[in-house]
Amino acid sequence: MNAETTLAILGASGDLAGRLLLPALGELLMEERDRTVHLIGAGSTAMDDGAWRQRVTDTFSSVGAEDALDRVTLGPFLVIDASKAEGIRTIVDAASEGPLVLYFALPPAVTASACAAIDPSDLPAGTMLALEKPFGTDERSARELNDTLRRLVPESQIFRVDHFLGRSTVLNVIGSRTANRIFEPIWSHRDIESISIRYDESLGLEGRAGYYDGAGALVDMIQSHLLQVLAIVAMEPPATLDEIDLRDATAAVLRATHIWKDDPAASSRRARYTAGTVGERRMPSYVDEPGVDASRGTETLAEIVCEVRTARWAGVPITLRSGKALGDPAREIVVRIKPVRHVPTGLTGDAPGTVLRFSLGPDRLAVELNVNGGADPFALHRAVLEADLGLGAQRAYAEVLAGILDTDPTLAVRGDAAEQCWRIIAPVQEAWRRGDVPLEEYPAGSTGPDGWPA
Numbered sequence: 001m002n003a004e005t006t007l008a009i010l011g012a013s014g015d016l017a018g019r020l021l022l023p024a025l026g027e028l029l030m031e032e033r034d035r036t037v038h039l040i041g042a043g044s045t046a047m048d049d050g051a052w053r054q055r056v057t058d059t060f061s062s063v064g065a066e067d068a069l070d071r072v073t074l075g076p077f078l079v080i081d082a083s084k085a086e087g088i089r090t091i092v093d094a095a096s097e098g099p100l101v102l103y104f105a106l107p108p109a110v111t112a113s114a115c116a117a118i119d120p121s122d123l124p125a126g127t128m129l130a131l132e133k134p135f136g137t138d139e140r141s142a143r144e145l146n147d148t149l150r151r152l153v154p155e156s157q158i159f160r161v162d163h164f165l166g167r168s169t170v171l172n173v174i175g176s177r178t179a180n181r182i183f184e185p186i187w188s189h190r191d192i193e194s195i196s197i198r199y200d201e202s203l204g205l206e207g208r209a210g211y212y213d214g215a216g217a218l219v220d221m222i223q224s225h226l227l228q229v230l231a232i233v234a235m236e237p238p239a240t241l242d243e244i245d246l247r248d249a250t251a252a253v254l255r256a257t258h259i260w261k262d263d264p265a266a267s268s269r270r271a272r273y274t275a276g277t278v279g280e281r282r283m284p285s286y287v288d289e290p291g292v293d294a295s296r297g298t299e300t301l302a303e304i305v306c307e308v309r310t311a312r313w314a315g316v317p318i319t320l321r322s323g324k325a326l327g328d329p330a331r332e333i334v335v336r337i338k339p340v341r342h343v344p345t346g347l348t349g350d351a352p353g354t355v356l357r358f359s360l361g362p363d364r365l366a367v368e369l370n371v372n373g374g375a376d377p378f379a380l381h382r383a384v385l386e387a388d389l390g391l392g393a394q395r396a397y398a399e400v401l402a403g404i405l406d407t408d409p410t411l412a413v414r415g416d417a418a419e420q421c422w423r424i425i426a427p428v429q430e431a432w433r434r435g436d437v438p439l440e441e442y443p444a445g446s447t448g449p450d451g452w453p454a
């Protein structure tokens with residue numbers, strides 16, 4: 001664990017800092033009682049020190065982390081212009097001894113111009129840069145952003161934050177698939193029929209039109225989080241879980257990932273929600289949400305099918321799907337194993353393939369398999385073995401934040417991987433732009449458009 005780190009949050013008065021980052025810091029400090037942090041807020045509009053203190057206190061209280069406040073040395077809230085080199089200088093001057101983290105909790109375009117404005121000689125040795133997704137807007141801009149960042153600090157000090165990499169269930173895939181002799185030898189096209197990674201949400205836009213309407217489900221969830229999950233599920237088992245081995249393995253599998261049959265029109269679907277009811281909640285049509293520009297045709301549900309073109313995986317469809325305002329939302333990684341080739345004559349009933357279901361909230365692992373017994377002792381039935389894995393989604397951010405404060409980028413997205421994720425989805429974006437894939441509709445609260453399997 002690093003000695004007292006200065007965590008400077010740019011955009012400290014914004015939504016991301018209040019909703020995710022500060023609560024995650026509170027949770028982390030509650031769990032790791034030896035850890036202390038010097039916290040600096042920065043933003044473009046003034047906040048007096050009392051209001052800044054109150055914001056930190058309130059967010060810590062909201063996650064039951066009041067006791068952690070005494071491990072935060074609260075620095076000032078600095079009013080800066082992040083697009084000028086002086087902005088960062090002001091922060092550096094206010095930082096204490098010890099490592100400095102500049103956490104850009106800002107819209108991506110603002111982060112990119114803030115990073116471009118930094119004079120590298122202003123950064124103390126060891127400075128870490130943490131950025132929120134999306135990293136660029138396409139492969140080229142991601143490469144440019146990476147060049148900008150690497151001009152400032154080495155790759156090992158750049159943290160492209162993806163909180164899905166801190167989710168306990170995503171990390172649990174590594175142990176489940178590599179540390180069990182029943183799964184490790186079958187983890188390939190020989191035994192696995194298909195994989196599906198799905199993250200459906202009942203939440204709608206929640207006032208985020210400014211960002212989401214320009215992103216849509218494909219970029220917001222698939223380009224970023226779900227491709228990272230795919231990389232963990234499909235990577236070659238690394239020799240170690242250190243930052244080099246793990247990130248080499250995930251980057252290699254992303255390099256081999258392509259849209260199924262190179263046919264984005266047949267291998268992708270998109271849709272957006274119309275008015276409906278999710279649980280008790282009445283939701284307007286996506287296009288009637290405040291701030292939405294209907295002419296953009298933004299999708300709120302996206303699905304793509306990929307293939308990892310390696311000896312291990314070629315021929316296995318891997319479906320990634322995510323959407324908003326869905327009823328009965330499934331959030332899971334489903335690995336379908338092929339059925340056995342022959343069941344002894346005398347056993348009755350179907351013997352579908354075994355299914356592993358890693359559920360991403362609540363965090364559970366379920367193995368669905370065939371057993372026989374009951375009134376007819378030779379009748380096959382489905383049985384489910386379940387295990388609770390859970391620490392929950394909020395802990396995911398804390399896990400990623402711990403890595404940043406400890407200068408350990410293992411759970412951060414490496415620059416080349418971020419570029420690959422844009423490369424993978426580019427053919428789908430082009431096909432959608434050309435109008436090759438219709439934008440379907442589904443009522444909020446349903447499980448998606450008619451004809452899409454639930």
Ligand SMILES: O=C1O[C@H](COP(=O)(O)O)[C@@H](O)[C@H](O)[C@H]1O
Pocket residue numbers: 201203220221393
């Ligand atoms: O990054 C994002 O993730 C959330 C889903 O993750 P969760 O851990 O909050 O469930 C998604 O709602 C949001 O649109 C996306 O930007």
